Amino acid sequence: MSEQNNLENNLSPQTRVVAGGRPAHVENAPVNPPITMSSTFYQLGSSDINTYARFSNDSWDGLEAVIADLEGATLPGLVFASGMAAIAAVQDLVPVGSTILMPAHTYMASVTLAKNLEARGIAKLVRLDLENTESVIAELEAAAAERGTTPENVNYAAPKVLLWMESPTNPMLEVGDLPAILSAAKRLGIVSAVDNTFATPLGQQPLTLGADVVVHSATKSIAGHSDVLLGIAVTSHEVLRAAMHAHRTTNGAIAGPFEAWLGLRGVRTMALRVKQASDSALVLARRLSEHPAVRAVRYPGLESDPGYERAAAQMNLFGSVLSITLDADAAQTDEVVKALKIWTPATSLGGVESLVERRRRHGAEPHSIPESLLRLSVGIEDVEDLYADLTRALSVLGK
Numbered sequence: 001m002s003e004q005n006n007l008e009n010n011l012s013p014q015t016r017v018v019a020g021g022r023p024a025h026v027e028n029a030p031v032n033p034p035i036t037m038s039s040t041f042y043q044l045g046s047s048d049i050n051t052y053a054r055f056s057n058d059s060w061d062g063l064e065a066v067i068a069d070l071e072g073a074t075l076p077g078l079v080f081a082s083g084m085a086a087i088a089a090v091q092d093l094v095p096v097g098s099t100i101l102m103p104a105h106t107y108m109a110s111v112t113l114a115k116n117l118e119a120r121g122i123a124k125l126v127r128l129d130l131e132n133t134e135s136v137i138a139e140l141e142a143a144a145a146e147r148g149t150t151p152e153n154v155n156y157a158a159p160k161v162l163l164w165m166e167s168p169t170n171p172m173l174e175v176g177d178l179p180a181i182l183s184a185a186k187r188l189g190i191v192s193a194v195d196n197t198f199a200t201p202l203g204q205q206p207l208t209l210g211a212d213v214v215v216h217s218a219t220k221s222i223a224g225h226s227d228v229l230l231g232i233a234v235t236s237h238e239v240l241r242a243a244m245h246a247h248r249t250t251n252g253a254i255a256g257p258f259e260a261w262l263g264l265r266g267v268r269t270m271a272l273r274v275k276q277a278s279d280s281a282l283v284l285a286r287r288l289s290e291h292p293a294v295r296a297v298r299y300p301g302l303e304s305d306p307g308y309e310r311a312a313a314q315m316n317l318f319g320s321v322l323s324i325t326l327d328a329d330a331a332q333t334d335e336v337v338k339a340l341k342i343w344t345p346a347t348s349l350g351g352v353e354s355l356v357e358r359r360r361r362h363g364a365e366p367h368s369i370p371e372s373l374l375r376l377s378v379g380i381e382d383v384e385d386l387y388a389d390l391t392r393a394l395s396v397l398g399k
């Protein structure tokens with residue numbers, strides 16, 4: 001690991017995104033970490049560091065340090081080739097005869113991974129009604145009783161019960177009571193993971209709310225420019241970090257040095273971007289909830305949203321994503337999307353440009369997601385231009 005510039009504890013996140021993950025202040029050292037384009041390293045001895053670029057690479061260090069710092073982890077993060085590679089490094093740890101619990105609405109590829117583990121006879125998959133905390137805790141208790149987990153016998157390298165959390169969920173924007181759910185998991189010896197992609201490390205810090213590991217699709221708000229795929233996992237448990245590191249090294253889903261550098265470059269402006277996008281998302285959520293063509297809006301920062309109180313208690317920023325359900329069928333909703341000029345119809349989120357997607361166009365999305373639901377990822381354009389484009393496109397519905 002390359003030597004880092006250590007930060008004082010009392011700095012705000014806006015400062016940490018800029019000052020974190022930089023090389024140590026050494027005379028004539030570069031201000032930004034260099035990109036190390038080498039697959040192997042000169043080595044006569046047998047040290048674990050800088051042996052081969054699948055094991056470790058200086059180019060990952062800055063990003064791994066700054067995200068761990070923002071999430072409140074005591075160990076450096078682990079950068080992966082994509083969010084899914086980070087997610088696989090956690091889910092794949094479950095042993096034969098285990099249980100994975102995840103909300104009914106969870107990012108579809110995370111569900112596919114868990115379903116694959118189930119199909120191979122490794123894990124049982126239990127789906128959760130995230131907004132109903134009592135029922136979530138009852139499911140946790142049932143899984144812990146079935147698998148015999150206790151806080152004394154928890155195995156972070158091979159969890160018998162893994163709680164997979166997403167809050168807010170993709171694409172329904174439901175909010176779970178993270179402190180209550182995560183503390184129940186801890187009490188029951190259940191290892192908990194939170195996909196914090198929607199909230200970003202600036203909006204929510206699940207480790208401080210009781211999670212054991214946090215994963216991100218750093219492709220989204222962390223890198224922030226829709227030009228790179230990256231993932232990151234952070235934990236303060238040595239054993240869990242070592243197991244994920246071994247998974248990365250053996251499975252080989254490593255980030256390229258240039259991609260990691262782009263990720264860190266994105267982090268430098270993350271506070272500005274996420275704040276701007278969150279502010280605009282709230283303006284749009286408020287206005288769209290009054291629009292005659294819109295049947296429902298979900299945004300955790302909207303005072304009338306069912307998740308608002310929980311979100312206000314556990315989030316610092318409400319994020320750049322909202323969903324709207326139109327008073328329309330699938331074909332009419334597609335016509336609205338086609339009529340947009342500033343919003344780009346594309347999957348993904350968290351970039352500087354605003355994206356829109358009718359989620360049910362994906363066959364893998366469950367039928368509980370309405371056909372006319374649009375997921376809006378708000379960028380950093382002028383909110384008045386974004387709203388004008390939406391109202392003009394919605395007018396194709398005659399409302």
Ligand SMILES: Cc1ncc(COP(=O)(O)O)c(C=O)c1O
Pocket residue numbers: 082083084085107109170195197198216217218219220229230231348
């Ligand atoms: C919430 C969430 N988690 C994980 C992922 C997967 O990340 P990646 O596309 O970087 O593999 C996505 C991608 O859309 C996502 O929205």
